[in-house]
Amino acid sequence: xxxxxxxxxxxxxxxxxxxxxxxxxxxxxxxxxxxxxxxxxxxxxxxxxxxxxxxxxxxxxxxxxxxxxxxxxxxxxxxxxxxxxxxxxxxxxxxxxxxxxxxxxxxxxxxxxxxxxxxxxxxxxxxxxxxxxxxxxxxxxxxxxxxxxxxxxxxxxxxxxxx
Amino acid sequence: xxxxxxxxxxxxxxxxxxxxxxxxxxxxxxxxxxxxxxxxxxxxxxxxxxxxxxxxxxxxxxxxxxxxxxxxxxxxxxxxxxxxxxxxxxxxxxxxxxxxxxxxxxxxxxxxxxxxxxxxxxxxxxxxxxxxxxxxxxxxxxxxxxxxxxxxxxxxxxxxxxxxxxxxxxxxxxxxxxxxxxxxxxxxxxxxxxxxxxxxxxxxxxxxxxxxxxxxxxxxxxxxxxxxxxxxxxxxxxxxxxxxxxxxxxxxxxxxxxxxxxxxxxxxxxxxxxxxxxxxxxxxxxxxxxxxxxxxxxxxxxxxxxxxxxxxxxxxxxxxxxxxxxxxxxxxxxxxxxxxxxxxxxxxxxxxxxxxxxxxxxxxxxxxxxxxxxxxxxxxxxxxxxxxxxxxxxxxxxxxxxxxxxxxxxxxxxxxxxxxxxxxxxxxxxxxxxxxxxxxxxxxxxxxxxxxxxxxxxxxxxxxxxxxxxxxxxxxxxxxxxxxxxxxxxxxxxxxxxxxxxxxxxxxxxxxxxxxxxxxxxxxxxxxxxxxxxxxxxxxxxxxxxxxxxxxxxxxxxxxxxxxxxxxxxxxxxxxxxxxxxxxxxxxxxxxxxxxxxxxxxxxxxxxxxxxxxxxxxxxxxxxxxxxxxxxxxxxxxxxxxxxxxxxxxxxxxxxxxxxxxxxxxxxxxxxxxxxxxxxxxxxxxxxxxxxxxxxxxxxxxxxxxxxxxxxxxxxxxxxxxxxxxxxxxxxxxxxxxxxxxxxxxxxxxxxxxxxxxxxxxxxxxxxxxxxxxxxxxxxxxxxxxxxxxxxxxxxxx
Numbered sequence: 001x002x003x004x005x006x007x008x009x010x011x012x013x014x015x016x017x018x019x020x021x022x023x024x025x026x027x028x029x030x031x032x033x034x035x036x037x038x039x040x041x042x043x044x045x046x047x048x049x050x051x052x053x054x055x056x057x058x059x060x061x062x063x064x065x066x067x068x069x070x071x072x073x074x075x076x077x078x079x080x081x082x083x084x085x086x087x088x089x090x091x092x093x094x095x096x097x098x099x100x101x102x103x104x105x106x107x108x109x110x111x112x113x114x115x116x117x118x119x120x121x122x123x124x125x126x127x128x129x130x131x132x133x134x135x136x137x138x139x140x141x142x143x144x145x146x147x148x149x150x151x152x153x154x155x156x157x158x159x160x161x162x163x
Numbered sequence: 164x165x166x167x168x169x170x171x172x173x174x175x176x177x178x179x180x181x182x183x184x185x186x187x188x189x190x191x192x193x194x195x196x197x198x199x200x201x202x203x204x205x206x207x208x209x210x211x212x213x214x215x216x217x218x219x220x221x222x223x224x225x226x227x228x229x230x231x232x233x234x235x236x237x238x239x240x241x242x243x244x245x246x247x248x249x250x251x252x253x254x255x256x257x258x259x260x261x262x263x264x265x266x267x268x269x270x271x272x273x274x275x276x277x278x279x280x281x282x283x284x285x286x287x288x289x290x291x292x293x294x295x296x297x298x299x300x301x302x303x304x305x306x307x308x309x310x311x312x313x314x315x316x317x318x319x320x321x322x323x324x325x326x327x328x329x330x331x332x333x334x335x336x337x338x339x340x341x342x343x344x345x346x347x348x349x350x351x352x353x354x355x356x357x358x359x360x361x362x363x364x365x366x367x368x369x370x371x372x373x374x375x376x377x378x379x380x381x382x383x384x385x386x387x388x389x390x391x392x393x394x395x396x397x398x399x400x401x402x403x404x405x406x407x408x409x410x411x412x413x414x415x416x417x418x419x420x421x422x423x424x425x426x427x428x429x430x431x432x433x434x435x436x437x438x439x440x441x442x443x444x445x446x447x448x449x450x451x452x453x454x455x456x457x458x459x460x461x462x463x464x465x466x467x468x469x470x471x472x473x474x475x476x477x478x479x480x481x482x483x484x485x486x487x488x489x490x491x492x493x494x495x496x497x498x499x500x501x502x503x504x505x506x507x508x509x510x511x512x513x514x515x516x517x518x519x520x521x522x523x524x525x526x527x528x529x530x531x532x533x534x535x536x537x538x539x540x541x542x543x544x545x546x547x548x549x550x551x552x553x554x555x556x557x558x559x560x561x562x563x564x565x566x567x568x569x570x571x572x573x574x575x576x577x578x579x580x581x582x583x584x585x586x587x588x589x590x591x592x593x594x595x596x597x598x599x600x601x602x603x604x605x606x607x608x609x610x611x612x613x614x615x616x617x618x619x620x621x622x623x624x625x626x627x628x629x630x631x632x633x634x635x636x637x638x639x640x641x642x643x644x645x646x647x648x649x650x651x652x653x654x655x656x657x658x659x660x661x662x663x664x665x666x667x668x669x670x671x672x673x674x675x676x677x678x679x680x681x682x683x684x685x686x687x688x689x690x691x692x693x694x695x696x697x698x699x700x701x702x703x704x705x706x707x708x709x710x711x712x713x714x715x716x717x718x719x720x721x722x723x724x725x726x727x728x729x730x731x732x733x734x735x736x737x738x739x740x741x742x743x744x745x746x747x748x749x750x751x752x753x754x755x756x757x758x759x760x761x762x763x764x765x766x767x768x769x770x771x772x773x774x775x776x777x778x779x780x781x782x783x784x785x786x787x788x789x790x791x792x793x794x795x796x797x798x799x800x801x802x803x804x805x806x807x808x809x810x811x812x813x814x815x816x817x818x819x820x821x822x823x824x825x826x827x828x829x830x831x832x833x834x835x836x837x838x839x840x841x842x843x844x845x846x847x848x849x850x851x852x853x854x855x856x857x858x859x860x861x862x863x864x865x866x867x868x869x870x871x872x873x874x875x876x877x878x879x880x881x882x883x884x885x886x887x888x889x890x891x892x893x894x895x896x897x898x899x900x901x902x903x904x905x906x907x908x909x910x911x912x913x914x915x916x917x918x919x920x921x922x923x924x925x926x927x928x929x930x931x932x933x934x935x936x937x938x939x940x941x942x943x944x945x946x947x948x949x950x951x952x953x954x955x956x957x958x959x960x961x
Contacts, residue, residue, distance in 0.1 A: 033952070034847070035929065035939060035942070035952055036888075036890075036892060036936060036939055037890075037891060037938060037939065038933050038934075038936050038939075039933070045933075045950050047944045047948055049601065050601035050604035052927050052942055052950065085932050090932055159931060162932065162935070
């Protein structure tokens, strides 16, 4: 059984995951410089050790409500490997980064059709809740869902849209 | 990377260089005989031959060898240069290029046959050889140049005659002018930074072997083969080729110096010898080290014949308070004495010394050093010096020991001279340069941060130290930026060939003039520019220039002219390609446009003249009546246009029917450093390229007048349109400060909060994930680490 490593993060109290191979590093939130007349899904650019890093606003792409400004300092930026976007360095803003998860294939539910295309969902990961407080109530039956995003597809589409 | 791979890379890089030299010089030759060009070709072909032979690419070696032979005949005036011959040569170079490409991609080029070309060359050579007397050596009576040439290549003559026509051997062997066989010692120094010393040494040996009989070499070729070689190589050779020939055969890439001296006259005998008694301070703790340093310093002045105690003994620490050195040197006594002094040296006594000279010393490495230095000083010596041994270097070397840099290792002393000789071609992955650039910028930013901290805490010393650091950093930054810049010649160089080919194909006569090839552009731009330019040039010759009879009929010089020029204009690089051909015909273009359905007849009728050439850039447009394989498949100019635009440049055409046309490419160097004015608009920073800024003014806000939908102000009797960039940055604070800009040929102004100042920045392109944002020409990271968009004045208003 193949196991997949993903990074779990949170946006708007929803849990998401992306392939660990795509991530380069996670940095603290910094001041983002907006680019005039850039598309709405581009939050702006930052200077990451001398490299221009393009910050993508996932909320906009996934159709989630915009961030309300509070706790903005708590947010993190997941910086992706340059290969993911044809050499451009791209970062995505997330509310929080949780952990690296090793998931097995059986825990992934493939989703076909509209949902996966529109929201770039690669699959839904179901894992048992490990929190001790929930242990009693549902005898480990309680599962939580993580939305596994297809970030490479998302980037491909973004790149294609600018051509 | 394996050794094999690195050799291969080196080979390819150098071969490309040599190949280019050959092609360009063949074209020079076509214009008329030029001794320099022949010489250059000869040298390049010879190097190519040697290198390909040592790498085992026999086909290439064979071909180069034959080319060399034919060029030899040309040089001796036995064969004239004809159109046909240059064609064959160019075909040969094409073949060589194919081979190099094959090798680069991992092949061994053996699949590419060159026999047909070799045959053709052979024909030429023998035909040319029979027409005239084959006595190159007799021709060298009056000119030194000729003697060098024929000396250098007598081997080639011999080879070629042996292989083809044995009857021709006689003139050579019976020729009374042949120099007598002479024994030489050749001392070769290989550049310190050469990482394949063994290969270099083997190539030298191989080259020399062709010229004569190698009596011995040190290290021997077997040793070299096993990689046992330092940076010195000494060869004793018997040869009749003369010193010049030997020197040129030995002077290959990465060879720092070649010193040739005939054996027979013993130079060392002439050199005065001295005995030095050197006493070391008794309380010195490292007598052996001190002694070694002294000996090292003395070695720079001459040849150390012996020491007592011996070097080995000193090395193992067996030394008392004094030691003795016997040195042969042409330096004055005082200088030697000076050199012998050093830290903790108590006294030096010097006296002349006169023993018989042990002859075996001649080939020890010490002798090499001594002769090198001594001969530089004694000018009338018969030895050949390479040009790098100029008085300047000599002085440097002499001063060094006196400067007290006693501990400088010996091999450092030739570093300066080695730089001059090497034509280094460093091939670096562009991404590494990018990385380097990023790191340097990081350094700048963090340096700024440190400075701030130093200021906050008022640490003056730290501030001063940081000033020094930041100076180095900014030098480093500039250097890194300039490393990425390469001259346009990089792509220009292949164009003369293209023009020639197209012109011959079409039966046209074209003179091609290039200027400004030294203009530098960022590498990434240069790379993207090659193909579009190539296309334009082909186009210009193919479609622009008329055939000679048409030109004569039109009262023009039968030879057309195509001019390619490049220059810097403000922050941009402008490349212009103009021809004096038939120009762009309004009628033909409009007819074509209508035919292709790009225009209606009415539109065509009313189209202003200056917009006609623009039609050429529309997709699917080609005016050539006949589609040739050279240009014009109807995919031409629109592709050129989009390629230039992807480099964020622009292309324009101007044309006068019957007089020619001019294509103007304007390119912003993407990684260029440009001067910008930093402003704040709505408290957001923005950089405006300084060449777009006319002036900064403060106005009274009440003086803004509404002019229809837009706004304008009156500044010194001039009405300026006021553009608010609210949509880009948000509303500017009403500070009354405006920046007046050059916008599409006229002036306009934008309100800003404040002008922060002027500085040099590195333009970075907007990432393709963001796409093009009108009005944003790029982004930059100024010294403080912020990210700032750069305003593109020409597209800021939409």
